[in-house]
Structures are given as C-alpha cells and as structure tokens.
Amino acid sequence: MIISPKSISTLIIALSISIISCAQNTTEKTTPIFKDGEAQIVEAFSNTNKWIRHDLWVETEFDTDGDGKPDRMHVAVTRPEQTETEDLKLPIIYVTSPYFAGVAADLPGVMWDVEIELGESAKERVHPEVTRRGHRPIISNSHLRKWVPRGYIVVHSSSPGTGLSDGAPTIGGENESLAPKAVIDWLCGRAKGYTEREGSEEIKAYWSTGKVGMTGTSYNGTLPLAAATTGVEGLEAIIPIAPNTSYYHYYRSNGLVRSPGGYLGEDIDVLYDFVHSGKEENRPYNNETIRDTEMKNGMDRETGDYNEFWEGRDYLNQMDNMKAALLMSHGFNDWNVMPVHSYRIYKAAKEKGLPTQIYYHQNGHGGPPPTSMMNKWFTKYLHGIDNGVENAENKSYIVREYDDPQEPTAYKDYPNPEASDVSLNLTYGGTSIGGLTLNKVPVAGEMLSDDASISGSELAQATNSKNRLLYVTPKLKEDLHISGVPQVTITLASSKPAANLSVWLVSLPWQEGKDVKITDNIITRGWADPKNHKSLSKEENLVIGKDYTITFDLQPDDQIIKAGQQIGLMIFSSDKEFTLHPKPGTELMIHLGSTQLKLPIVGGDDAYTKATD
Structure with a gap:
C-alpha cells in the first residue's frame, strides 16, 4: 500500500496527540506520597x-x-x-x-x-x-x-x-x-x-x-x-x-x-x-x-x-x-x-x-x-x-508516668540495659509494717490468715492486718527507676493441702481521691500455686506444716517511683479480684530468712542505696 504525504502528516499528528495523551494520563495517575519516612494523606x-x-x-x-x-x-x-x-x-x-x-450478653451465671x-x-x-x-x-x-x-x-x-x-x-x-x-x-x-x-x-x-x-x-x-x-x-x-x-x-x-x-x-x-x-x-x-x-x-x-x-x-x-x-x-x-x-x-x-x-x-x-x-x-x-x-538505635519507647501517650521516651531496649536486680530481704513486723533491706536477716516466721472477702487495696491500706504481710523500703530520698521483671522467692508452710498465693508490689502511702493515677498505688502483681513449686505441669498436695519454696516472676514493669514514696511488698493468700475464693481461715507461715524480692532497678544496688540511705 502506498501512503500519501497528506496521510502520513495526519498519522504523525494523531500519533503525537496519542503520545501526549498517554503522557498526561501517566502524569495524572494517583500514587502514595511519602515525607519524613511516613505515608502522607492523599486527597484523591x-x-x-x-x-x-x-x-x-x-x-x-x-x-x-x-x-x-x-x-x-x-x-x-x-x-x-x-x-x-x-x-x-x-x-x-x-x-x-x-x-x-457481635458477642453474647453477660447474663447471670x-x-x-x-x-x-x-x-x-x-x-x-x-x-x-x-x-x-x-x-x-x-x-x-x-x-x-x-x-x-x-x-x-x-x-x-x-x-x-x-x-x-x-x-x-x-x-x-x-x-x-x-x-x-x-x-x-x-x-x-x-x-x-x-x-x-x-x-x-x-x-x-x-x-x-x-x-x-x-x-x-x-x-x-x-x-x-x-x-x-x-x-x-x-x-x-x-x-x-x-x-x-x-x-x-x-x-x-x-x-x-x-x-x-x-x-x-x-x-x-x-x-x-x-x-x-x-x-x-x-x-x-x-x-x-x-x-x-x-x-x-x-x-x-x-x-x-x-x-x-x-x-x-x-x-x-x-x-x-x-x-x-x-x-x-x-x-x-x-x-x-x-x-x-x-x-x-x-x-x-x-x-x-x-x-x-x-x-x-x-x-x-x-x-x-x-x-x-x-x-x-x-x-x-x-x-x-x-x-x-x-536500624533505629532505640528499640524501646516508654510513656513516662505523666506524659502524653503520643510522646514516649526512647530507650535502648526493654528492660532498660542499665537495670540490674537488687535483692531485698524481709524484716519482722509484716502484720503491721515490716522492712525491706539489703542486709541478711535472722531466721524468723510470720503468719497470715486467708480471707478472700477483703480486697487487696484494703489490705495494702490497713495499719495492721492478720490477713496480709507488708514489708516496705525506707522512704525514698530520690526517684527510683524500676525496669524489668521483679521476682519473688517465698518459703512457706500451709495449714491446708492447698492455698492461693498472691503478691502485690505497691507504692506507699496509698493515694486516694479523684486525681489518683493508675500508676500511683499498684506497681505490679503476681500469683502462684504453692502446689506447683516444682513444676507447672504437675502439682502435689501440700503436707500440712511442711516448708515449701516457690520462685516466680511478677508482671513486667517500667516505672519511676517518686521521692517521698516507699516501695512495699505485700504477701497474702486469695486475691478477691483474681483468684478462687475458698472459705476463710487457711493459714500461711512465711519464713523471712528464705524469702526474698529481686527488684530490677536502673543503676542497681548503688541507685537503691543512694535513694534509701
């Protein structure tokens, strides 16, 4: 086929229009937009x-x-x-x-x-x-x-x-x-x-x-x-x-x-x-x-x-x-x-x-x-x-106690790499207020009696109670930064073949009122069955009066306890909010000489000593 010059000219114009149109269409296509490493809102x-x-x-x-x-x-x-x-x-x-x-209604029973x-x-x-x-x-x-x-x-x-x-x-x-x-x-x-x-x-x-x-x-x-x-x-x-x-x-x-x-x-x-x-x-x-x-x-x-x-x-x-x-x-x-x-x-x-x-x-x-x-x-x-x-240097972002959740503080990791365990021992007096100390303590025992009708917050605020044992640090002279997983080792004897064991770590004095923050009173908590002191997969009945030692972690935490507060370790049996509620009266003898709290503190023993001396 022979194409005339006029036809060639017309074809060139058509192709040019087509190319321009394609280029325009390509330009007009919508794509995501990125700025400072983030996808931006695109109007289209x-x-x-x-x-x-x-x-x-x-x-x-x-x-x-x-x-x-x-x-x-x-x-x-x-x-x-x-x-x-x-x-x-x-x-x-x-x-x-x-x-x-949708979900089922929360009916009685x-x-x-x-x-x-x-x-x-x-x-x-x-x-x-x-x-x-x-x-x-x-x-x-x-x-x-x-x-x-x-x-x-x-x-x-x-x-x-x-x-x-x-x-x-x-x-x-x-x-x-x-x-x-x-x-x-x-x-x-x-x-x-x-x-x-x-x-x-x-x-x-x-x-x-x-x-x-x-x-x-x-x-x-x-x-x-x-x-x-x-x-x-x-x-x-x-x-x-x-x-x-x-x-x-x-x-x-x-x-x-x-x-x-x-x-x-x-x-x-x-x-x-x-x-x-x-x-x-x-x-x-x-x-x-x-x-x-x-x-x-x-x-x-x-x-x-x-x-x-x-x-x-x-x-x-x-x-x-x-x-x-x-x-x-x-x-x-x-x-x-x-x-x-x-x-x-x-x-x-x-x-x-x-x-x-x-x-x-x-x-x-x-x-x-x-x-x-x-x-x-x-x-x-x-x-x-x-x-x-x-490749960010900091792997952990933690919102500090009084900060906006949108503005966390960056740390190298969690737990804080500068934290190390401080081993605290218990001194006698837990039915009122005993002590937490770095020093070894004499062999002694203290008794608590179970009563699930009393809440943990009531027990923590009680001046004296037969239903819990409470051991506290000296009043802090400086802020103390806890970061990691606290651990307790408790040696106990029970008056029955089975018992609940509950532990709260609290900040005292206990705060009340409408301005109380969620971080003000409870630092962290933990629970365990003494019958599982050897294994999670096989429990054994407790021999009444026999000593058993159980070690377990509390919940992870990262919290700065303010100067003027005291850190308290509260040991009790049934937790009204979390555990089964057996009839009151089970007695636990806690042996203080072989009971210990390991508390992960930024700065370790030196920081703890500086804050409590």
Whole structure:
C-alpha cells in the first residue's frame, strides 16, 4: 500500500496527540506520597464516597464445623477507587476478629463460680447464645480513615465460627492461625476467593501488591501473631496491641486458676460462648466438639496445671516460622491481658533476629503506639520506603508516668540495659509494717490468715492486718527507676493441702481521691500455686506444716517511683479480684530468712542505696 504525504502528516499528528495523551494520563495517575519516612494523606484517596467496598469468601485448608467442606472465611475489602480506574496496586492493612458480628450478653451465671474450695469442681454454668449482627458487605469500619487516605487497602475478616465465616471458634486453636493465613494467601494470589459463601464464581485480588501488614487490639491483636507464626509469605509486619499470646497465661498463673482482671470467673470456654456468632445450625456440632469435649477435657480448672491443651494455645511455642517484623504495644497497668504477654514475644522475636520495637504506656488495656510509629513501620515494610526504622538505635519507647501517650521516651531496649536486680530481704513486723533491706536477716516466721472477702487495696491500706504481710523500703530520698521483671522467692508452710498465693508490689502511702493515677498505688502483681513449686505441669498436695519454696516472676514493669514514696511488698493468700475464693481461715507461715524480692532497678544496688540511705 502506498501512503500519501497528506496521510502520513495526519498519522504523525494523531500519533503525537496519542503520545501526549498517554503522557498526561501517566502524569495524572494517583500514587502514595511519602515525607519524613511516613505515608502522607492523599486527597484523591480521601473521598469516602468513592471508596470501593465489597466482600467475598476465602477458602481455607481446614473443616472445623464438620460439614465435609473446607471452611470459608468472610472477608471485606475497602480500597481507593484508583485501584479500579487507574489500575493502581496497593499494600494491605489487614484486621481480623471474632468480635465483628457481635458477642453474647453477660447474663447471670455465664461465668464460673469462684466461691469454691481449691481443687473442687464448680457447678455447670449458663451457656449464652450470640445473636449475629451486621450486614454485607461491611464487616467493620475500623482503621479505614487512618490508612486508606494514606495509600493502603484495608481488609477485614471474621474469625472461624463468627459472623458469616464458616467453621468453629477454637480460642487459640490451629484454625485461628490458618484462617488469616488463607486470607493472606488469597491477597498474594495463592488461595481461592469466591463471591458467595456457597458459590463457585472466583474473585481475584488484582489490586494487591502482595505486601500485607496486620494490627489490632486484644483478641484482634492476638490474631496477627497467630498468622505470623505460620510463616506465611507476604505478611511483612505486624503491630499487635495488648495481644493475648498464651491462653494459659491469660487464665492461669504459675499453676493457679486466675481470672483476667475485670472478668472474675471467666475461662476459655466462657470466651468461646462469648464470640460464637456463626451459623446457628452449626453451633450444636461446634459446641459438642470444641467446648464440651476439647475444652472440657483440657482446660482443667481443678489443678490449673500446664498441659498439652494449653501448650497448643501458646504462641511462644510456635514462633520458629515467624518472619514478620514486629512492633509490639502494651500497657504496664493492663490487668486484663497482662504485660507479660507482649514481653515474652518481643524477647523471643528479638532473639530470633527479627526487626523489633516495643512501645509501652502506663495505662490499662489497649492503647496503640503513636500513629507516626505505626506509619513508619508500615511505610518501611509494606511500601518499601527506606526510612531506617529497622536500624533505629532505640528499640524501646516508654510513656513516662505523666506524659502524653503520643510522646514516649526512647530507650535502648526493654528492660532498660542499665537495670540490674537488687535483692531485698524481709524484716519482722509484716502484720503491721515490716522492712525491706539489703542486709541478711535472722531466721524468723510470720503468719497470715486467708480471707478472700477483703480486697487487696484494703489490705495494702490497713495499719495492721492478720490477713496480709507488708514489708516496705525506707522512704525514698530520690526517684527510683524500676525496669524489668521483679521476682519473688517465698518459703512457706500451709495449714491446708492447698492455698492461693498472691503478691502485690505497691507504692506507699496509698493515694486516694479523684486525681489518683493508675500508676500511683499498684506497681505490679503476681500469683502462684504453692502446689506447683516444682513444676507447672504437675502439682502435689501440700503436707500440712511442711516448708515449701516457690520462685516466680511478677508482671513486667517500667516505672519511676517518686521521692517521698516507699516501695512495699505485700504477701497474702486469695486475691478477691483474681483468684478462687475458698472459705476463710487457711493459714500461711512465711519464713523471712528464705524469702526474698529481686527488684530490677536502673543503676542497681548503688541507685537503691543512694535513694534509701
């Protein structure tokens, strides 16, 4: 074919227009923006009316509801319109939970009866039913306004046996790790997603870069860790907030049956009932298989021993495959999910050589790191921006007692590397006020009598009490910085074959009034079963009058005790807020010469001596 000069000219003009148009289209494409190592809010991503929202079901590799088919997890996606109109691919912030579809009502009798003798079986409790709430395609609106405008896709899913997800809740069982793994596999193109729960029409995550980060608080913070322990490819970073990392540590303490703070009588089967919002027709099978068989046979409220059931629900035992970078967050005064949960995982991840940081505040349950910290973490590991967060000299960020939670103080690590244990001995007089001293003390014994009707705060404020022993330091002349895990060694004899043992570390004088802060009175706490003095997994009845020595950790802490205060070690038996409540009268003889508190203090013995001399 011969093309005329006029046709060639016309073709050149058309090509030029096409090239200009393509260049303009390329220029106009929306992309994330970064400044100072953080993803910035992009106006084009911020119009909520233009966000694309849809749901689907991801097929897993397990069947826990007994219907002979792989369970499918309900997933909801929220993404900027540019992922559709401009072929834009973005990384994912993923949040999964058993709570999204509602929980059971807190009816009378749903908790286990704690007014029983140690070792006895309680009467059967009430089993509530959950009425599911929520409508497709929205599972949750959490985290959307924080992350979608910054150039992320936010994905939510309901845990097995909750909401519109198949399966059964197992409260820490294997399926609760494999369910988010399946969703991440789908986001990375390795698993199948379907437009309907029972349908066969597949749906792809064509808008995903295959880079996923997870976060959430409490149970929702546990599940990012559960997913990470599978080693799933594509899960680059997790930010657990107040996560429950071991159901044994949540419902037991050193062999003792102990409730989480605020939920006296709760146990793992109570939580199962609380979240079981899945298909009504599947619930009888799930109840019989999980709650009434696996949990009933494994949870063991009679002894409180550590066994295979609890071992399988401890994520510290499953960290071999973990590869995700970890930014951990927790409150030192969280008496629900206690700070040991975060510390043990942070320590293990650090020992594995994973990128790690930890953020601690001084308040109670919940509390995310500052947005800037989270932003830098996700920017580095999901967008791949080299902001140096993994090379930061300081690994620990702690909110000091009177500071804004958004303004933590940076330290090289937690515990503070400059802290060392100071060994404090007990001097006679604990029924009123005994002493804590660096010096060795004569062999002596003091008696306390159990009475669970008296609260720990009442005991700490009592001038004299036969129901507790209290030993205090001299009044501090200078501030004293505690950082780490206090430990007690107690030698005791009991008047009965079983006894609770509770320890509080307190700051005195006790403060009262509306301006009292959460850090003002209780420094930290711990509980143990003397019957487990040799082993967590096998208790033995106490021989009445025989001496037993038990050593155990209190909860981790980092607190500055102000000058003018005294640090007090309070030893008592049943804790009204946390333990079972046997009848009053069990007597414990505490042998002072072989009882000791190890207190991690920044500056060690020198700092302690300077503050107390």
